[in-house]
Amino acid sequence: MRAIVLWGILAVASVAHAGTPLPDGPHVVTSGEGKLSVAPDMATLRLVVEKRDASPAVTKQQADQAVNRFLDALAKRRVAAADITASDLGLSEDNGRNDAGRRVSNGFVAERSIEVKLRDVKQLDAVLDDALAAGVNHFGDTTFGSSREEALVAQARLLAAQDARHKAEQLARGVSAQVGKVYSIDSTxxxxSARYRGDELGTITVTASKDVPARYLQPQIEFKERVQVVFDLQR
Structure with missing residues (x-):
């Protein structure tokens, strides 16, 4: 029986990450995973205003006006200034070539980007409508988050540690041993990440009238933690 116990211990110990300290005596190394899925209560939007005109002054004015209209709308929705980032203006000439190969100007392009953190995800649809009405014409990635992230990560890590211990106990029972004290534990x-589920929601047009209901994907944020634990074994 002793030979079987030691063989099982060595086989399990071989999966330890490089650099993980291991005790001299009998031990078992296990990895655990903890996962939690929650609905987000925050969202971060990334938007771009792009305007084109033959006059650089007019192009700049149009871009600035669109950004200012959107910032005014955000203020009315009580979005804090600290949660808004608006870039400086980028202005460039759009050059091309005509059929004769000569350089021609296609006008000027003005661009400004805006990033908005919404601490109430329920405002998302209304803020997107505000952006369209203001003249925002490019929408980048929207990322979702939770105001409880720190607590959720800690809870997922606890579940990972419990999972590691459960696996260690199963292995120990297989070789007629018992799990002893924790020798080391590491976060690995x-x-x-956001996962999506289908849902039926009504869309809101720029004029705020109800449109035909459409299917949207509502995110669920999954917090995942992994740990590796080294336990002493008692025979």
């Missing part, structure tokens, strides 16, 4: 991975 931390991530969060």
């Amino acid at each position: 991975g931390s991530s969060n």
Whole structure:
């Protein structure tokens, strides 16, 4: 029986990450994973205003006016100034070539980007409508988050540690041993990502009238933590 116990211990110990300290005596190394999925309560929008005109002054004015209209709308929705980032103006000439190969000007392009953190995700649709009405014409990625992220990460890490212990106990029972004290524990991975589920929601047009209901994807944020634990074994 002793030979079987030691063989099982060595086989399990071989999966330890490089650099992980291991005890001299009998031990078991296990990895655990903890996952939590929650609905987001925050969102970060990335938007771009792009305007074109033959006059650089007019192009700049149009871009600035669109940004100012959007910022005014955000203020009315009580979005804090600290949660808004608006870039400086980027102005360039759009040059091309005519059929004869000569350089021609296609006018000027003015561009400004805006990033908005919404601490109430329920405002998302209305703010997107505000952006369209203001003249924003490019919409980038929208990322979702939770105001409880720190607590959720800690909870997922606890679940990962519990999972690691459960696996260690299963392995120990297989070789007629018992799990002893924790020798070391390391975090080996931390991530969060948005997963989506289908839902029926009404769309809101720029004029705020109801449109035909459409299917949207509502995110769920998954917090995932991984740990590796080394336990002493008692025979």
